Amino acid sequence: MSYHWRAPSTGSTNRAEEHLNTACTSIYLISSMKKELKIVPIKNGTVIDHIAAGQALNVLKILGIHATTDAALSVVMNVRSKQMGRKDIVKVEDRELKPEEVDKIALIAPRATINIIRDSEVVAKHQVFLPTIIEGIIRCANPNCISNAEREPVISRFSTAGENPLRFRCYYCERMIEDISGYL
Ligand SMILES: [Zn+2]
Numbered sequence: 001m002s003y004h005w006r007a008p009s010t011g012s013t014n015r016a017e018e019h020l021n022t023a024c025t026s027i028y029l030i031s032s033m034k035k036e037l038k039i040v041p042i043k044n045g046t047v048i049d050h051i052a053a054g055q056a057l058n059v060l061k062i063l064g065i066h067a068t069t070d071a072a073l074s075v076v077m078n079v080r081s082k083q084m085g086r087k088d089i090v091k092v093e094d095r096e097l098k099p100e101e102v103d104k105i106a107l108i109a110p111r112a113t114i115n116i117i118r119d120s121e122v123v124a125k126h127q128v129f130l131p132t133i134i135e136g137i138i139r140c141a142n143p144n145c146i147s148n149a150e151r152e153p154v155i156s157r158f159s160t161a162g163e164n165p166l167r168f169r170c171y172y173c174e175r176m177i178e179d180i181s182g183y184l
Helices: 010-024 056-062 099-108
Strands: 028-031 036-039 045-052 073-081 085-093 113-118 121-127 133-135 157-163 166-170
Touching (some): 045 056, 056 085, 056 099, 099 166
Antiparallel strands (some): 028 036, 113 121, 157 166
């Protein structure tokens, strides 16, 4: 009895690999040899790295991604980071962030890095920037603040009062906000 094995044509191999890559994009592969968490790279989209641990879900909220989303995304929380101790990572496929989304992410994760991926290559890497004055992004927690008055054409204005923990002070009523995720 003879057995003939024929190598698949190059075309079908590529298709098979492509299919595999697509299937793997949202899966974390755990390398048991190195005991570290590896994330399979995405083809097109955005990787938001160095998010302060615990803030990944707030990043999703800023991006308008809810539980019922059909966006292909990966969320990694509380992984070890040399720089930060612990960090979160969010990957969103087929999406590049708008400047206003980046500005909001800076306010909850001031050390975040934003990597734009096109055709599996990192084409841009941005470090977010925590401004000292923030206008028109944070809603004041004080319902009586002039910036919350419907008839007043006053744009909210906050100053960064501290980074660890993150704190912001309203310019108008001096109300301090520590957890701003509910006020973006
Ligand atoms: Zn205020």
